[in-house]
Amino acid sequence: MELDLIWILIGLPLAFGLGWLASRLDLRQLRIDNRQAPRAYFKGLNFLLNEQQDKAIDAFIEAVQNDPDTSELHFALGNLFRRRGEYERAVRVHEHLLSRGDLSTADRQRAQNALAKDYVKAGLLDRAEDALKKLEGTSFEGQARLARLAIYERSREWPQAREVAEQLELSGEVSFSVRKAHYLCEQARELNAQGDAAGAAKLLETAMTEAPDAPRPRLLLGQLQLNMGLAVQACETLGQLFDKGSVAAPLASSSLVRAALSAQRVPQTLQLLQTHYAQSPCIDVMDAIVALEKANHASDEQARQRYIEHLQKQPSLLAASRWLAGADLGNETTRAPVQKALEQASRPLARYRCAACGFEAKEHFWHCPGCQAWDSYPPRRVEEL
Incomplete structure (x- = not known):
């Protein structure tokens, strides 16, 4: 009995001492880990601020290895991969995040959004959709719908x-x-x-009803009517512009x-064009006036006076x-090279230029290919901008 009591008296302090020693070792290791992870993290941030992306990625990878459960480090690493064009690695990082069962709902949605961005940047439009x-x-x-809208426009769906534009309108976005x-x-x-052609005309009429101030449906419908041999209807449709x-x-x-x-x-249309030109002078409208006046038996001299x-x-x-x-300068050998030089100089000025990116083209685009x-x-030539 006395022996048991002695062992108890010896064992209790010993157990307490071992427990204290173990706790100190755990705390020490925790401090080491906590110092290492932030050090690697802040090192990565420093490299990133100095635009040293290669070193930043190495630092973030080290931080993730030290603390694989830190989601913020994964997001930072995935975004860096995407910015560098390493889309496959970015996808792996974000897919790893989505595979974790302990991820919060907010972080899961964030990872899903980042994964969609990876697919868009990589050109994997089906996966992105x-x-x-x-x-x-x-x-x-809202961001996802706008991204889907861009994908459908890009793939001409x-x-x-x-459908997505209608959803955006219903959700309170701007009018589409x-x-x-x-x-x-x-x-x-x-x-x-x-x-x-009949189906096309029906769609254009619907577009005119839904967006009465949009000029493109009316312009296309008038051109379609003209090609169908409906010249009178085409005059009325185009004349409304x-x-x-507009x-x-x-x-x-x-x-x-x-x-x-x-x-x-011809007379009615000529009057319409002249009225519009008086309010907004434009070389294309002047060309149309000259063409109709010549059809109405105007002389070449009268046509040339219009350009003056x-x-x-x-x-x-x-x-x-x-x-x-059409000028009579008395010497064709003199006039021809002058006219050729003038036409060559004016050719770039006859183009249309995108106001957003500056892309120039011979024809007018409603959707910039650039x-x-x-x-x-703008519906005017470069010269008139």
């Missing part, structure tokens, strides 16, 4: 783009009525190319001339080139 759909009902829903009209116009162009003083009216000038000649409505009037309103190499084309912006091309 699936990843973005999983963000419905989350705090990233116009019905899907229209003009954008949806563009989608209908794109569908109409595809139908017309397939030989379904000039009646309303800034896009110059784009319809040449089509309106053809429609007026086919429908034998235009030059008095605004300097224009295009107008000067057109005036010189930056993918809508309605970024």
